[in-house]
Amino acid sequence: MISKMTGRLDLLIEFYNHTVDDALIKHLEKHHTDKAPGNSIEEVEDRESEKEEMTDSLELFLTDNWEFLTDRMFYMKIVTEDLISGMTERLDLLAEFSGHLCDDSIIHHLEKHHA
Secondary structure (H helix, E strand, C coil): CHHHHHHHHHHHHHHCCCECCHHHHHHHHHHCCCCCCCCCHHHHHHHHHHHHHCCCHHHHHHCCCCHHHHCCCCCCCECCHHHHHHHHHHHHHHHCCCCCCCCHHHHHHHHHHCC
């Protein structure tokens, strides 16, 4: 998961100074995804329904697409080196816990000692 996220952030920096909005997310989903994009009305409606059901930020990061950009950390923000490097630093820190269950105790530890 962490390597996929790092790769996505590396690609996202190519859109430096762009706003993370619906148009950018659609472009990334169409041209830079692990899965072939679905173009049927049913598939688009299914994705919209799934998007509405996702409430936990972690779920957005675990998806195999670009929906993590809809999280408040990114959405409607300008792509800058600071935005990308901040997230990269967090992923590097999280990588140190590789093999551990990402549960409330790890989240509490990260918030307490690495905020």
